[in-house]
Amino acid sequence: MSPHSRDEDATSREGGGTNGEAASHGGLTVGAVAQRTGITVRTLHHWESVDLVTASERSPADYRLYTTADIARIHRVMLYRELGLPLERIRAVLDSGAELTADTLRGQREQLADRIDELQRMHHALDRMIDTVDAGLPLTADEQVRIFGDDWNPDWTRQAREKWGDSTQWTQYAERAVDRETADWEQIAEQTHELNSTLAAALARGVRAGSSEANALADAHRESLCRYFDCTISMHVCIGRMYADDPGFRAHFDGVAPGLATWLRDAIDANARAHGVDPDTATWE
Template sequence: MPEVTDVDGLTVGQVSARLGVTVRALHHWDEIGLARPSLRTAAGYRLYTAADLERLHRIVVYREVGLGLDRIGAVLDDASADVPGALRAQKSQVAERIERLKQLSAGLDRMIDAHERGLLLTVEQQAAIFGPEWDPDWPAKARRRYGPTTQWQQYAERSASRTPEEWQAVADTVAALDRALGEAMDAGVTAGSPQAHRLVGRHREVFAAYFPLTRQMQVCLWRMYEDDPGFAAHYDGVRPGLAAWFRRIVDADARAHGIDPDTATWE
């Protein structure tokens, strides 16, 4: 801080330059009675004395350690004020903010990792949760293919905050849906039936663990599932022909809601 001199009669601009605070701040402190210039010229301009400058110096010091203006006023004007106590309380608040910032930093690291890696699980955790057939390279492949999309960003945001236990719950829910689809196919559930529509809706709800899925997107997704050998093999492993069967159900549900499956787009 600039050294305080005994020169009286400093203008607000001169004080601003000496203490490194804005003229606006000085005017505000004057308005609220925290630091008012003691002198006034014949023309009505206010001037700061050496004593005023010393008070401003202390205000700047206390403000830099984070005390609020009300608290600073109490410290300066109340002779019985517990200044060490006020500073200790401020230090405690600073420590809390530091801890919150550390947590924020850790959260940002996870978010960055999730956007870059997709899945914040070790290979061992992935195998334990998703089964031995799971391809641990899938997240990297998916990012290369879908990285620029909104859906990848939504998936990453969910992944960043998800624990292994929560991923296990997602995997269990998906497995339960697969079983329900297989059982419905065995039971002869037909496309367009109320039960079929409920299964299609349930699939969208379950899939929301990754990103929100519209009916049009669902049509496109199951078109891909049926055509992609890996996905088709998974569903046909649940029941032979399940991928094609469920695509027919999804298409029928889309038609029931005014969507032409043949022209559906990813939106």
């Protein structure tokens, strides 16, 4: 027989049969107490080992017998456990007067209030995360138009969610967006507007794709995307192609400056070559 089996056998014998309420001496066996209270025999043994609840009597065979007062103490322990007090603190409360009990309960209430506040913050953060993952932006349609301009279409975020919602990059985007407030999006919109103006000015001055200036602007554009997700050079090439090929993106960039979508794609391709990436074989990785 294994040691574990011997322990279970000893527990069963000491329990005196869980269907029997009281031993012949008037106290309840550990098994009967476990059945009556819903506390396991193992837990009752642990509580005794830490001097929390001790059986006051013993049978002639030296089995634990719990008196009415012992069982009342068990119910008090159960109550304070429900309130979240640790066993050591419960023992101090049960062995003290009413003043310590009241102070302990007030302290526990303060801890619970702090925990409730924390859970409410977590709940709010989860709501924002869900909204961002589902909707693309934690902003109303009106807020999006006000921040990003009259030519902004709030439906773009839904389209992006449908296209990329299952990607790692969309998850990164949601994780980074969840803590951004309206002022943060306003700052991002301003920085994006400034970058687009700089790109348009370079196009107007005849800056050639592949030049050091164009490469620097392509790098700056990729870095701006890294606010949302980790954008590699290869991914940047794919995005540049989308700017030039997708009617909506082309219209957006060409609205900033005619021909900007194609120029930006060419600048991104040339910059990729400068970094050792062949744009003709670039993939989303």
